[in-house]
Each structure stands twice: as C-alpha cells, then as structure tokens.
Amino acid sequence: MQGNAPAATQLVFDVQVAPGTGTSASSTLQPAAQRIKARTSVPYDILFSIPQQQIALATTPDGVHTGALDFHVAAFDIYGRLIASSSETVDIPLSADQLRDFMKAPFQFCQQLNLPPGQISLRVGILDTTSNKVGTLEIPLVVPNPSGQHGSAPPPTVPTPCPPRCGLPTPPPAP
Numbered sequence: 001m002q003g004n005a006p007a008a009t010q011l012v013f014d015v016q017v018a019p020g021t022g023t024s025a026s027s028t029l030q031p032a033a034q035r036i037k038a039r040t041s042v043p044y045d046i047l048f049s050i051p052q053q054q055i056a057l058a059t060t061p062d063g064v065h066t067g068a069l070d071f072h073v074a075a076f077d078i079y080g081r082l083i084a085s086s087s088e089t090v091d092i093p094l095s096a097d098q099l100r101d102f103m104k105a106p107f108q109f110c111q112q113l114n115l116p117p118g119q120i121s122l123r124v125g126i127l128d129t130t131s132n133k134v135g136t137l138e139i140p141l142v143v144p145n146p147s148g149q150h151g152s153a154p155p156p157t158v159p160t161p162c163p164p165r166c167g168l169p170t171p172p173p174a175p
Contacts, residue, residue, distance in 0.1 A: 008125065011135030013050040015124050020045035020112050041084075041114040042143050046073050046124060049106045056131035057092070057099075065099050067092040070127040073111055078119050086113050089129075117145040 020043040048071055057065040068091045075084040090109055094102055115122075120143055125136035 007138065008134040008136040010133035011050065011054050011126050011128060013048055013054075013126055013135050013137075014106075015049070015137060015139070016045075016047040017122060017124075017139055017141060018045055018047075019043070040146065041116050042146050043112055043114050044141075044143075046111045046113060046122075048109045048111075048124070048126060050108075050126060050135075051106050052103050054128070054133075055092070055107060056128050056133070057094070058130055063096060065092075065094040065096075066130075068129040069107075069109070070129060071109055071111055072123075072125045072127070073113050074123045075113065075115055076121045076123065077116075078121075080121075083120070084113050084115055086111050115141070115143045117143050 050069070055067055055069065057067040059065050068089055070087060070089050073084075073086045074082060077083050088109075088111060092102075092107075120141040122139040122141050123136060124139065125134060127134050
C-alpha cells in the first residue's frame, strides 16, 4: 500500500470515490481533537466492487462457504507522506442458499475516509485472505477546501506599497 508503487493486479476490481455525507454512528462520540480535524477535512466514500468469481471461498465440513476480504485505503500528500488510512476486514460466511444469491452480483463494500484539502494520491487495495491474491489501484484526487476558501489565510484588504525601487506608483495609505 505504499504510494507510487506498481499496481498489484491479481484481483481486478472497480472503485468509486466521491465526497461523502460525513455522517456516521461514531461521529457524535469523537474526541474534541477529532471533531476539530473533521472540520478541516472532507469525508470521502470509497465504494469497492469486485466480481464474486474472483473471491476465493473455502468450504467447511458442515457445508458453509467462507472467505474474507481486507479492504485498504491510504492517502498520501504531494510529498509522499501518509496522511490518512483505513483498513477493514469483511468475513464472508455463506450457506448453500446464500452462495447462490451471492454469485448473482458483484460484491460491494464502502469505506469512508476524511481527507484534508489539497492534492491527494489515494491508494486503494483488496486482499483476498483465502487465496492471498491482491489488487491495488492509485487514484489522483484534488480535495476541495471545506470552507470554500482557496487558502489558509484571507487575502490582505489593503494593498502592500511597492518598494521605492520598483518604479510602480505607491498606493495611498489606508484610512
């Protein structure tokens, strides 16, 4: 999951990345530092979709089909520093009837990650723990500032006078 690493292609999957709603069950229980950070970041939803034929399932003696997928997301800034990450494992226990339904459509899973404004390199990946196959993808992303401003400091309200050597007229001092 290192940034700028070659893509792993043992598993081929689709992913959609879009600004999220920012609502989650744990959002009201966050410590104060996390709530402050959340005000300066933008929640993004990452929706993975993997064809069910690519998911390896083992069958237990009692006929249950089992598997597990690890979903990983890592965000890197323009300097290659890790700035946010998330990993979740989904266990897949299926009876014979559930397996028939499971095989009808791609498996989908959604993660959410808060990202700071700016240029981001988002690395996403899936590990099938049964087969040990991996798929990764790197997505360039520009996260807008949540406040709508284009910088951390407001623009100056009074123009700065030019130094005398620049040759341009000096604006009058502000009242």
